[in-house]
Amino acid sequence: MKTVLNSITAVILASTLVACGSSSSDDSSDTSTPVTEVTGFSYDATDLIENVTEQVIVDGYEMLNSKATVLHNATLTLLENKNETALAAAQQAWKDARVFWEQGESHIFGPVDSLSIDPHLDTWPLNTADLEALLASNTTFSADNVKNFDDGVQGFHTMEFLLFGNGVEDNDKSIDEMTVREMEYLIACAEVFNIHTQSLVDAWVISANADDEPAYKDYLLTPGNDKYSSELGVIEELVNGVIGIVDEVGNGKIAEPFGTSKDTADTSLVESQYSWNSLTDFSNNIVGVQNVFLGTFSDENDSPGLKAFINAGDAELAAKVETQISAAIAAIDAIAGADDMPFRQAIKDDAGRVRIQTAIDALGELQATLEEEVVPLIKEWNL
Template identity: 60%
Template sequence: MFKKSCLSILVSVTLLSACGSDNDDDNTSFDFDATPMITNLTEDVIVAGYVDLNTKAEAFVAAITTLSTDKTEANLAAAQQAWKNVRQPWEQGESHIFGPVDSLGIDPHLDSWPLNTSDLEDLLSSQSSFTADGVRNSNDDVQGFHTMEFLLFGDGVEDNTKAITEMTDLEIEYLASAAEVFEGYTQDLEDAWLVASDANNASSEAYKDYLLETDNEVYSSQVGVVEELINGLIGIVDEVGNGKIAEPFGSDIDNTDTSLVESQYSWNSLADFTNNIIGVQNVYRGEFEDAADAQGIIDFVSATDSELATRIDDEISAAIANIKAIAGTDDLPFRQAIGDADARVRIQTAIDSLTLLQASLENDVLLLLNEWNVQ
């Protein structure tokens, strides 16, 4: 992560230098004080999102504990909903998946995909008990979101409504251990942003301070911070359009691959994709949940081109709407939609809208860094 950030800064400095040293003579240059925007996005979008993630992880652990002590359909349903609840802030947070989530290796611990179902089933058939330490020391592909999803919802082929009678005591024990490990990592992530970015050095700076107080070993100026934020948006739009949706979608209806559908066990895929782009909207608008009227990337763009700022905001909204529309009136889960002729038309529309949005972010927004007179 640190090397990537420094490289980004060098690229930005090179691009800015190419525009000429005297910005006052550049008719395309614009002034913008990024401090309020960076402060809001750091404190009230990114950090607030990780706090929400950790809070919901704690609630998820509590739901699994209840299920462990009282094996009922109602408690299983509550645990399934708690999994979906904690999935939401994680997916929205993929719009800014830099910093400790990368440098501390938390992303693969929480969200490795595909799940190694063979190894997981071997563990369940070969061991008589499980502990949090044992799960923590296992490979990433048998812990995290999708391990817990598989245990809670089943294989997702015919339905996503696993019955409590299908869940063994050993599965619940593994689930409880995995949930405990999971919550430990979300706590580490919150602490890294708010307390100390290096888990082995309590006196290290909170990662948020690197963004708020530039001219440090991570970001030499606000240019690097804003570039990091914009590249985060580009990265997740690319991943959703060209990876999460396009890869299982295939070249035609005879070349789909349901094994590539993320969150297929819970049939939560479309919610995942939607939340990914809502995360883009959060950073672009500078809003998280009910917060509003605070600065986001839209204000940076508006400082030079208000029409462009509005157009991109509309493209984000369109991408969200088009992803939601994939389900159609039959409320098809994504793993079934890729094999449905009518749904494939809607999927292609969603892909096209994401392609358009990615191009706008790359060609119209990122290049504004070359014209910005940094305050």
């Protein structure tokens, strides 16, 4: 049941006029002000918006950019040393950068969309035919060249393929399997990747698109502009963002390769299949939802997130959403089972498919709650 925080009931005024006379009396009349009840809840979202913008979105993109720099440096070290240690370090650097990108998919709006940074960094599926052709050609692999390549042969998944191999039998590419040509392409991709992550940070904290345009964060922090007319628009953006990624994970990233049976399961649709990082990706997507909901990357920050807004209108609903987010993350993490099965194998395994269906169901329940209960709650907010 929703908590009504702001209820106004008009006072009913009644007066009866009695006139005394000989044999006649004046007409008396009662006038009443109709009862007017305004329901809804009040909440000042200023701190919430500031916290999620600065401590979740901007901090997350800055961490992504920092990890991208580490990744680029690791690829340079790999070419210089050409040994298993350097390769393992570059592989781990790729995974570390992936964490903050996947968590950031809970708020794919603003410059990451308008500057086409999303497709530059994370186009899937990878165009392996063109990638192999480039590796076999005499093309010079420099950042300037790679930046002009099609999105299908740069970004996360190109680097993933070069670092981990094709992922069919294993994700443990050895240094002996990696050519100098692949290392050179990897370095150029990592440099371009880092350029894009820096552009993303700059767009949020310096200028959204041009020198005369404010930092994108300012649009959220000072609503009443051509992007967000009020705090309501910002809250709607945040809610729509988390709904979008919950839908994408449950109905796209997981359900599409899962198919309707083992016979229709399609491993070619599995994202991050070369590194066997798919389940970690999916989990981090929903951890990103949790970050926006709680307003924090860790327990150390108790500043407000969407939970505070929902709690102001309906405490039971806030608790429900929090429980469902945790349940969805746990269900995704459980897909691997005791044998730590990669997702591309789990979709072809009977027991694995049962665990996957549990995760799909958990994500569906979370999505339904967000769409059917949280979105209507926004309409009850008295700004």
